[in-house]
Structure formats: C-alpha cells, structure tokens
Amino acid sequence: MRNVSAFLLRRRGGRGWHWTDIFTWFWLIAGFLVMFGPAVWLVNSSFKTPAALAEFPPTILPYVTAETVVEGYDKPLPLYEVKLPDGTVQVLAEVRRIGIVAQMVDPENPGEIIKVNIQDRTPKRSVSFAFDNYVRPLVVNDFVLYLQNSVFVTVMATLITLLTNSMAAFALSKYNFRGRSAVMMLIVATLMVPLSVILVPLYSVISAMGLFNSLWGVILPTVATPTGVFMLRQYMLTIPDELIDAARMDKASEWQIYWRIILPLTAPALAVLAIFSVVWRWNDFLWPLIVLSRKELYTLQVGLNTYAGELNVQWHYILAMTVVTMIPVVLVFVFLQRFITTGIAGTGLK
C-alpha cells in the first residue's frame, strides 16, 4: 500500500515541486473533471425532478425543497429557514409571495401570518432521489420492450458480423486469386463513404426487400464492416500458411480449415471485433430511426428520442434512460478494456 502511494505521489522535483509536477497534476485533474464531470452530472441529474432540473444555478446533487401540511391550507407548503428581525432563525412555511415580501406561517401556530423580506429566507432543502424517473419508463412505458429489441439487434448483428467478416477475411488472407488486393482496397475504400451518403439508396433496397419496419432491416445492412474485414485479415495474415498446408494434408475441407483451424486461432481478433460491434450496434441511432416506425420495434436509442417532443422535452426521463442505455457499454469497456486496447493498437482503428 505504501509502495502504491509512493508511486502515485512521487514527484520529479523530489521534495520540492518541479514545474512539470505542477503541470502534470493540473493536466490530470483538469482532464478528470472534463471527462468524468459530464458523466457524474448525467447520473446525478437523472435522479432530479423536472423542477430541480429547471433550477438555476444548477446543483450537482438532486435536491428537493421540504414541504409540510399546515392546518387551514389545502396544499402542502414549502418550508424556509427565516432570519427574524430579532436575529433568531426559525423554520416557516410560505403561503404566498407578493413582490419582495413573502407571507409565511409558523406550522406550529398556523393562525398568524408573518411577513418576511425574501432576502431573509433560504429554502430548506434535502437530498432526494426521484426514482420515478426510472420506474415510469421501465414499468409503465415500453422501455423494457425497447431494451429487448436493442439486445436482439446487437446480438444478431454481432454474430452475423463475426461470421461474414471472418469468412471474407479468410478468403482475402489465405487464398491467392487474381484481384485479391483490388478487392481488399475496395472494401477498405468503403470506409470513406459515410452513412448519410448511402441513406436513400439503402432505404430503397431495404424497402424493396420488405424489411422496412423489421428488426432485420436494422441488422442486415450493418453486418458487413470494412473495419472488421480489415482487422481480421491483418490478424489472419499472421497465422502461418504451413498450418493450412498441414490441414490440407490432413484431409480437411476448406470449410473445416476455416471453422476448425482459422477461427479458433483468430479468437483474440474476433473478441475485439465483437466488442466493437456490440458498441456500434448498441449506439446506432440514425439507421434504426429510419427503418423502424412502429413503436413496438424501437430500439433503446430510438425510444429515447420519443421523450424529445416538438414542444416539450421530458429531460428527466431522457436522462434516466440515457443512464440505462449507457450501462451495457460501460460494462463492456470496464471488463474488456484489455481487448479493446489491443484491437486499437493492432489495427490503428477505433
């Protein structure tokens, strides 16, 4: 433990502070705040009520103003700490506010109205989590259904991606045929074509195939990824050809060579591609939004969009469901970080 703290706290300046020490600490702390701050804000805000979200200045933690029921008033009244003219501080309930004067009552003695300058009172607040933000979309609305759709799309798309991309990569790395590098170049070149360019023709294709308003219409156009083919091919090039020769001598068919020799040996690269594919498909928004127009088919990302109406945005639900949507991706990154870094290091892609 002492070694750990010694390692973390050691400075270039020894006992003193070298300017690089100060710079490093500043850089790291600022970076931490910039990267982690929004995530903390998102999670905390997802527990705020709509009123607390609209509050200015914003707070980090979700606060609610304490309220109490006072005899003679129908609605619960908000509580304030009031500094009285004699200097004592008392908790009073606000009945109404007129200009800069608030009319307040003592909950113990509801008969008497006390007039207080609003400068002299502060709301009595406590931290409270609005779990309803989570419960309502998940229980009352269709978010569980959206979750199922998202899981289905992600799992199927990832499985098909792994299968097709590895087959393409196998052919492009282990077979010698005329035009092999041209095909490879063509595949990699498609990286330069953004989705928005092919959106309309792709829509026509999907529509003509009758896949409009079907989860397969979301899955199928995404399964052939140039990144995946490129990454797997580069990995397969490192598998010695002698293994394939040996398998041929062992009477293995081409399918067996692929399935029993190449695929198991490509496992590390497949793991990386699987992680990428899960993250990509989980976060997909534009294409599912176009293909899916029936509510029961929505994926999570499209479902989130339903809370942003033209006139009214339900921020509390959006924030809460954004947290839910993020959880799987965060878990993937936390537990499979090692594979992701090797993948990025191995291909120079992300």
Next chain:
Amino acid sequence: MSRITLTDVSRSFGSVKVLHDINLDIRDGELIVFVGPSGCGKSTLLRLIAGLDRPTSGKIAINGEDVTRVAAADRGLAMVFQSYALYPHMSVRQNLAFGLENARMPKPEIEQRIAEAARMLNIEPYLDRRPGQLSGGQRQRVAIGRAIVRNPTAFLLDEPLSNLDAELRISTRAELAALHERLSATMIYVTHDQIEAMTLADRIVVLRDGRIEQVGTPLDLYNKPANLFVAGFIGAPRMNFLPSDKLPGTAGSTVGIRPQHLRAADGKAKLKAKVTLVEALGYETVVHGLLDDLPLLAVLPGQKSFEAGDTIALTYDAENLHAFDEQGQRVD
C-alpha cells in the same frame, strides 16, 4: 507399395523457373534425401509431390497412377513440416486425431492408432497437453506422430530437424533412421545439411538451381561425384580443387582431392604447402595451407607439431583424385 515417379516436372513462379524438367523414380520403401543449398528448389519439389502445389508442366505418378491433378488430401501421403505446423489450439491427442476424423474413421480405431503411435514415439505422457507446452523435441515427435497415425503410402519430411539443437538433432536423426527401418515406408526427406543426408539416405538427390545434379547412394556421391558442385557439396570439410597442372600425372582441367586423403609424406612429397593455420582437434589435425597461393586443406590423423609459417610435405594416392573437365563434369 509406394513408388513415386516424376516425369519432366517443372515449376515456374511468374517468369522465374525454379524447377527444370525433373525426372526421378523413388522406389518403394526407400529413404531418399533431397539435398542442396537454400533456394535450390528442394522444398518446392516436395510440395509438388505432396500436392500442396501444382507443377507447371510434367507428370507425377504414385504407384503408376497419375496424381498430377489430384488434391493433397487424396494422395495418401503425410508430411512433417519444418515448423511442425501443429495446431496450437488443440491438444496433442486432437492434433493426431484431426486427420483421422476428417477421413471419417470410427472412434475406436482412431483411439487405437493414436495409442500405438504415442507408444512408438514416447509421447504418451503429453497427449493432453497443447503444443505450446511441449519442448522442441517433443513437438517434433508429435509432428511425426501426426504423420504416422495416417498410415500413409509415403512420408514427406521437410527439414524436420532444423529447429532442434545440435545434440537433439543427432539423437533424433538416429530415431528417424530406426523408424524408417521399422515402418519400412517410403520417405522423402529434404535437408540442406549434407551430413544428415549422408547418414540417413538410401539414395541422395543433389539439387542445384532447380536441376538434379546427381542421384546415387551416399557413397556413390562421395566416391564418384558427377561434377564439381557435388564434389564440393558432399563431404566435410570441402574437397580441395586445384588446376590439374599443379598435380603431376592427372587428367582434366581441375583436380579435386578430399582433405582426408592428403597425408604427411615420409619420403617423396607430391605437394609442398605453406601452413597458414593449424586446428588441433586432438584425434585429428586440420591444416590450412597455401599451395602457390591456392588454398589447400588437409585433415591429418592424430596430433601434429606444425605451426603457421612451416612448409609441410604432403602426399596422396592417385586413386583418390577426382578429375573434372572445363565444364566441371567428371572425367574418369
């Protein structure tokens, strides 16, 4: 029965011709060694026989049947690769079973064959390990085992000993020879090491630049090399080559004599050489000398008291001379 016949086999890669009209008849049960410097085409020739590569022209026949266009799997041959090419994700047992499973052999028979091969090669304790957990020698045995279980018509071995250390190489060489004796199967063995070739082979095929230089038993090649290349390649240290006018009473343009066939002259010396370096090995002495500025090597039995700068008198027997003409071909 497994007789392999090559007729006018050529192989080109683009415009580069790596094998030129190879004609060879490999007899049943024979251990034949392809030897030659690297890049001579010996591994390519082996791959053609295996079926992993197709000849550009020519014909390959096994037992009289033309297999030139037959796939590797259907030729009934087994190959041991230089890198062993064991499947790293499978246990030794699975490695041995893979080929048999692909041939749809019944499970009990697979088990029995694996057990037999494992016993023969002493790899029983490692059957459930992965290749990565084995030493070089053990991997080598597994690679041979994978060939044996298939019960092939012929074994093709591509430099199987080159990844082993010197000591293990010698013992494995002896084991391979014993294995050949025991299986009495046809084996084709590729190596660049002429000592391996000499010790193992029934017959040696010497290749250079895609051409067969000479085919013969090890002693044929040693005693009657067909040309300068074979003479220089077979035998260690290398044969001395001298212009014929340096050695009185010889024919041809170049005369070769093996360092071991020179001996110190008691009486009349046929050669006088100036010593430049003496390597005393105890049981023999290797003398590097100059004969009128031409390098000359002599291996003399026992221990000698020469020093660099001395002039020594050497002699030889005329029957140990090899004469070659201007084209480098042997003249008798």
